[in-house]
Amino acid sequence: MTKPKVLISDKMDPNAAKIFEERGCDVDVITGETPEELKARIGEYDGLAIRSSTKVTADILSAATNLKVIGRAGIGVDNVDIPAASSQGVVVMNTPFGNSITTAEHAIAMMMALARQIPAANARTQAGEWPKSDFMGVEVTGKTFGLIGAGNIGTIAASRAQGLKMKVIAYDPFLTEERAVELGVEKVDLDTLLSRADFVSLHTPLTDQTRNILNRERLENAKPGIRIINCARGGLVDEAALKDLLESGHIAGAAFDVFETEPAKENPLFGAPGFICTPHLGASTTEAQVNVALQVAEQMSDYLVNGGVTNALNVPSLSAEEAPKLRPYMKLAESLGSLVGQLAHGNLTKISIEREGAAAELSGKPIEAAVLAGFMSRYSDSVNMVNAPYLAKERGLDVRSVRHEREGAYNTLLRVTVGTSTGDRSVAGTLFGPEAPRLVEIFGVGIEADLAGDMLYIVNEDAPGFIGRIGTLLGEKGINIGTFHLGRRDAGDEAVLLLSVDQPIGQDVIDAACKLEGVKTVKGLEF
Numbered sequence: 040m041t042k043p044k045v046l047i048s049d050k051m052d053p054n055a056a057k058i059f060e061e062r063g064c065d066v067d068v069i070t071g072e073t074p075e076e077l078k079a080r081i082g083e084y085d086g087l088a089i090r091s092s093t094k095v096t097a098d099i100l101s102a103a104t105n106l107k108v109i110g111r112a113g114i115g116v117d118n119v120d121i122p123a124a125s126s127q128g129v130v131v132m133n134t135p136f137g138n139s140i141t142t143a144e145h146a147i148a149m150m151m152a153l154a155r156q157i158p159a160a161n162a163r164t165q166a167g168e169w170p171k172s173d174f175m176g177v178e179v180t181g182k183t184f185g186l187i188g189a190g191n192i193g194t195i196a197a198s199r200a201q202g203l204k205m206k207v208i209a210y211d212p213f214l215t216e217e218r219a220v221e222l223g224v225e226k227v228d229l230d231t232l233l234s235r236a237d238f239v240s241l242h243t244p245l246t247d248q249t250r251n252i253l254n255r256e257r258l259e260n261a262k263p264g265i266r267i268i269n270c271a272r273g274g275l276v277d278e279a280a281l282k283d284l285l286e287s288g289h290i291a292g293a294a295f296d297v298f299e300t301e302p303a304k305e306n307p308l309f310g311a312p313g314f315i316c317t318p319h320l321g322a323s324t325t326e327a328q329v330n331v332a333l334q335v336a337e338q339m340s341d342y343l344v345n346g347g348v349t350n351a352l353n354v355p356s357l358s359a360e361e362a363p364k365l366r367p368y369m370k371l372a373e374s375l376g377s378l379v380g381q382l383a384h385g386n387l388t389k390i391s392i393e394r395e396g397a398a399a400e401l402s403g404k405p406i407e408a409a410v411l412a413g414f415m416s417r418y419s420d421s422v423n424m425v426n427a428p429y430l431a432k433e434r435g436l437d438v439r440s441v442r443h444e445r446e447g448a449y450n451t452l453l454r455v456t457v458g459t460s461t462g463d464r465s466v467a468g469t470l471f472g473p474e475a476p477r478l479v480e481i482f483g484v485g486i487e488a489d490l491a492g493d494m495l496y497i498v499n500e501d502a503p504g505f506i507g508r509i510g511t512l513l514g515e516k517g518i519n520i521g522t523f524h525l526g527r528r529d530a531g532d533e534a535v536l537l538l539s540v541d542q543p544i545g546q547d548v549i550d551a552a553c554k555l556e557g558v559k560t561v562k563g564l565e566f
């Protein structure tokens with residue numbers, strides 16, 4: 040049997056190449072190539088091991104005819120086109136914990152550097168100035184550390200801040216009260232966090248919900264003198280607004296490891312008062328790089344040699360026998376989890392997954408994992424069907440799977456219900472034929488729809504003329520309607536409208552739809 044061939048295309052600890060060889064793979068280390076050079080070469084390889092420099096685009100994947108696995112030695116996979124990889128059957132893996140401690144330590148180092156203005160003091164001292172009176176710092180002891188994103192890295196940063204005798208407050212929609220108590224942090228909303236924190240540290244992935252989470256308005260309304268640390272992802276903070284507010288003195292300092300455009304050879308923040316930065320060094324310690332390199336090489340060779348799947352972001356863990364029967368249910372389960380995750384508001388405390396009819400005969404665990412993966416995909420870019428149940432447990436989400444013997448209106452049915460602080464919210468779906476997942480109920484209203492691509496969800500008063508008004512609005516905004524689904528409890532009651540559309544739904548469309556007569560709720564959805 041020929042050995043699987045792996046390309047390491049980014050600078051990686053040499054232990055990775057050693058592990059690949061020891062575990063039966065041939066390995067080439069070729070770094071710094073242009074996209075064109077990589078595209079010309081990639082067809083030879085079964086595995087591609089990367090960090091953040093290699094951009095694995097759909098174009099490169101189109102030439103990757105033998106590729107079976109991409110391994111990211113690190114956490115963020117924003118440099119990999121996962122949908123394109125999935126549609127080519129390429130497994131994408133990351134190493135979700137190997138650099139967490141190192142990155143949390145970098146955030147704390149940045150906080151201390153900000154508090155004592157170490158970079159500027161160092162530069163001027165070494166220039167021979169001895170500027171002792173220009174650098175009055177602030178203590179961190181007794182100050183408030185505002186954590187945005189209480190996942191792996193955020194919770195480590197919080198514990199280090201507590202070690203520095205700081206009070207930690209946290210904003211994370213996924214943090215339960217129980218977990219907050221366990222961590223010794225106070226759970227708050229984002230506006231409260233910004234009005235109380237002395238130092239704010241961001242630790243979320245970059246998603247549609249977190250992009251510009253610190254926008255101009257929030258920065259302007261933050262407590263005067265606040266200092267901001269971003270060692271997560273560029274794009275979480277409005278860079279131009281931050282520059283203006285550093286210049287006005289409203290914000291006392293900011294420390295960034297990551298930028299909207301990287302490599303950041305120029306940036307509006309460069310030179311702003313109180314601004315310090317590093318070139319995406321969050322994961323750059325010997326220890327973290329050894330961890331992630333070893334882990335990625337072990338995971339990838341296990342997959343290439345034995346078919347074992349660990350920390351994959353785009354495949355469920357299924358046995359060969361169960362896989363064909365379960366596959367359409369996995370898609371249905373993930374879509375229902377994603378739908379309820381996108382629509383539910385409030386403090387999400389519990390989720391139940393009910394199986395009825397033919398679905399009750401199937402193994403519940405993979406279906407549960409698929410629901411959880413869909414449900415949590417809005418909150419983390421590291422979540423997958425393998426780690427979703429573990430993450431849900433760790434975060435205190437009460438997960439229940441119920442199998443009903445009873446015969447229902449459908450031959451097979453999955454129902455997903457989330458408990459929020461404002462009550463239970465439930466969606467249900469079935470399979471049409473053996474394979475086609477279909478939504479059949481949304482928050483108590485019967486409605487039949489495919490969940491795919493970009494969609495618009497509207498709740499409105501059931502009254503004549505509404506469908507015309509929404510059609511006109513979407514037409515004016517250049518949005519083409521693909522499919523149109525309508526449901527209601529009774530005539531004249533609330534109606535639910537679910538549209539699949541050919542263009543993404545922007546905030547302008549949502550704002551305009553909210554203003555239409557009779558509209559109660561509008562939400563853009565993505566599947």
Ligand SMILES: NC(=O)c1ccc[n+]([C@@H]2O[C@H](COP(=O)([O-])OP(=O)(O)OC[C@H]3O[C@@H](n4cnc5c(N)ncnc54)[C@H](O)[C@@H]3O)[C@@H](O)[C@H]2O)c1
Nearest residue numbers: 115188189190191192211213243244270271321322418419
């Ligand atoms: N600078 C670096 O070199 C470096 C190194 C490692 C990781 N990172 C980045 O750090 C980030 C966090 O990594 P992690 O391992 O802690 O991830 P994680 O998935 O464990 O945690 C992310 C947390 O963000 C929360 N979150 C999601 N949406 C949110 C929102 N709208 N508001 C508030 N919180 C929200 C999630 O609930 C979750 O708790 C990732 O983007 C990762 O890529 C950067």
Ligand SMILES: O=C(O)CC[C@@H](O)C(=O)O
Nearest residue numbers: 090091113114115322323
């Ligand atoms: O590989 C790196 O240096 C950065 C890694 C980091 O951004 C991650 O998401 O793990």
